[in-house]
Amino acid sequence: xxxxxNLSKRIGSVQALDGLSFSAxxxxxxxxxxxxxxxxxxxxxxxFGLLKADSGSASIDGIDVAxxxxxxxxxxxxxxxxxxxxxxxxPREYIEFYAELSGMxxxxxxxxxxRTLQQLHMLDISDRRCQGFSQGQRMKTALAQAIVxxxxxxxxxxxxxxxxxxxxxxxxxxxxxxxxxxxxxxFSSHVMQEVAALCDQVVxxxxxxxxxxxxxxxxxxxxxCQNLExxxxxxxxxxxxxxx
Numbered sequence: 487x488x489x490x491x492n493l494s495k496r497i498g499s500v501q502a503l504d505g506l507s508f509s510a511x512x513x514x515x516x517x518x519x520x521x522x523x524x525x526x527x528x529x530x531x532x533x534f535g536l537l538k539a540d541s542g543s544a545s546i547d548g549i550d551v552a553x554x555x556x557x558x559x560x561x562x563x564x565x566x567x568x569x570x571x572x573x574x575x576x577p578r579e580y581i582e583f584y585a586e587l588s589g590m591x592x593x594x595x596x597x598x599x600x601r602t603l604q605q606l607h608m609l610d611i612s613d614r615r616c617q618g619f620s621q622g623q624r625m626k627t628a629l630a631q632a633i634v635x636x637x638x639x640x641x642x643x644x645x646x647x648x649x650x651x652x653x654x655x656x657x658x659x660x661x662x663x664x665x666x667x668x669x670x671x672x673f674s675s676h677v678m679q680e681v682a683a684l685c686d687q688v689v690x691x692x693x694x695x696x697x698x699x700x701x702x703x704x705x706x707x708x709x710x711c712q713n714l715e716x717x718x719x720x721x722x723x724x725x726x727x728x729x730x
Contacts, residue, residue: 487512487670488533488639493542494694495528502528503539504694510672510687512638515665517681518674519718520691526674528694530643533672534564547638560589563632565642565673570628573617577608577627580616581634588635602634606660622653629660640664642673646680658684678715688714692722 488510495503502525510516518526531537533544535555544551546558572580581602585595603612606626611619616627632640640661646654661671661684675681681688682702690697690705698705698721702714711717 487547488516488641488672489545490529490533491543491545493529493532493544494540495525495532495537496540497528502694503532503542505542506691506694506696507542508689508696508699510639510670512670513665513668514686515661515671515673515684516687516689517685518672518689518691519676519678519681520674521676521722523693524691525694526691527643529691530641530672530674533641534562535559560635561638563635563637563640565632565640565645566628571616571619571624574615576613576615577630578603578612580627581630584631585634590635598634598636602630605633606630620653621648621650622656625649625653625657626660629657633664637669639670639672642671644675645673646675646677654680678713678718682714690718690721697721 490509491507493503493506494501506525506529518529520526528537532539533546533551535551535558538552546561549558549561551558575583578599581599582595585598590598603609606629608626608630611623616624619627645657649657658680664671685702687699688702688705689699698708700708705714705717705721706712709717709720711720
């Protein structure tokens with residue numbers, strides 16, 4: 487479970503987060519939806535400890551991110567940019583490396599790596615170097631390092647950016663499997679179709695604040711709109727919507 491309470495963060499002259507509050511539950515997929523500059527990435531970087539909030543708090547499974555950053559990170563899996571893989575490593579080597587970084591050692595590393603390779607159906611590519619991988623293969627390898635230590639929470643920042651249609655579909659299926667296994671999945675996006683297809687809860691953000699929360703259907707009912715895109719534009723205002 488991820489909880490954000492009255493989180494504020496100023497970056498230079500920009501108030502990136504302005505009293506942001508929401509929660510993401512276990513066994514659900516929560517989407518942060520907002521235009522560029524809404525504060526989505528700043529929020530996720532604060533949750534992972536890459537940025538320090540000016541005020542407010544964030545917790546992962548009840549662990550305060552600011553006061554116990556290492557313990558909080560162990561409950562998190564962060565999906566990085568798939569293009570940032572170490573091309574000279576094989577997926578097995580890459581996953582083992584991140585398992586060790588998460589605090590595993592010895593036989594646990596080997597066992598967790600093998601389990602993850604099987605879970606993501608990667609055994610056929612497990613001992614090939616990542617150089618020359620397709621987008622889908624790179625996406626799976628990047629996701630594998632995020633889940634190898636069995637975190638209860640998975641964070642993704644615009645995860646389908648740069649992925650082709652088949653890779654995007656694979657990722658969606660994997661995220662739904664993680665949800666069914668009881669994980670808390672939190673991701674940012676401004677792709678309406680993606681959010682509508684995946685999310686149990688949508689947190690609409692603008693200018694560092696929460697504008698509305700609810701299921702895609704609830705947001706449509708709230709605004710009297712026929713689809714999520716129209717509801718989004720109405721909630722944040724047409725000028726902000728154009729910026730997305």
